[in-house]
Amino acid sequence: SQKIEQNSEALNIQEGKTATLTCNYTNYSPAYLQWYRQDPGRGPVFLLLIRENEKEKRKERLKVTFDTTLKQSLFHITASQPADSATYLCALDKTGGFKTIFGAGTRLFVKA
Amino acid sequence: SQTIHQWPATLVQPVGSPLSLECTVEGTSNPNLYWYRQAAGRGLQLLFYSVGIGQISSEVPQNLSASRPQDRQFILSSKKLLLSDSGFYLCAWSVFRGRNEQFFGPGTRLTVL
Numbered sequence: 741s742q743k744i745e746q747n748s749e750a751l752n753i754q755e756g757k758t759a760t761l762t763c764n765y766t767n768y769s770p771a772y773l774q775w776y777r778q779d780p781g782r783g784p785v786f787l788l789l790i791r792e793n794e795k796e797k798r799k800e801r802l803k804v805t806f807d808t809t810l811k812q813s814l815f816h817i818t819a820s821q822p823a824d825s826a827t828y829l830c831a832l833d834k835t836g837g838f839k840t841i842f843g844a845g846t847r848l849f850v851k852a
Numbered sequence: 853s854q855t856i857h858q859w860p861a862t863l864v865q866p867v868g869s870p871l872s873l874e875c876t877v878e879g880t881s882n883p884n885l886y887w888y889r890q891a892a893g894r895g896l897q898l899l900f901y902s903v904g905i906g907q908i909s910s911e912v913p914q915n916l917s918a919s920r921p922q923d924r925q926f927i928l929s930s931k932k933l934l935l936s937d938s939g940f941y942l943c944a945w946s947v948f949r950g951r952n953e954q955f956f957g958p959g960t961r962l963t964v965l
Contacts, residue, residue, distance in 0.1 A: 781959070782958060784896070829895070840898070840954065844894050845895070
């Protein structure tokens, strides 16, 4: 069955450093991969979408890579700030589908 | 701009009682609508999605049902709640089929006792 794996252990980093989160998937050939941010007790907020034919996408301090051979996406936050502390969810989609598959997320803590 | 509303924000219900959660979207027409459930430490589980009024697709067998009486209104219901129905319920909308950038509501925290 389709599976998304995100590091269940929280990631603790120092302010100003780059945070790197990993999303691995199996038994799936997504056309799109998305990253969302979720704060405690709130709904997820869409951050970035990358297509299967794109290797990298950037938005301000965020960078996402997508390697369909490794079946992996990396999500980077450069110059991290305490306000970046949240849970980050990876999600996969197929073309023409509605069944987005979400990972359980990785909790990020950025210390001042 | 588009906004999505969900209510109530929190709900505590006894086992066997009925449930009705409502979601409305403003600022867009004919959105795709979704209901998800999120258990603690788990990913979002898609429960239902709808591409139009009266059109509901169910993803998992359960004692929940969904309805879409209006273009921008999505309702999640149950006739008799189970303990296992506890969780964080999220409504979401999207515009494009397949690209599916989804925009989530604030969620409803349901506790069944």
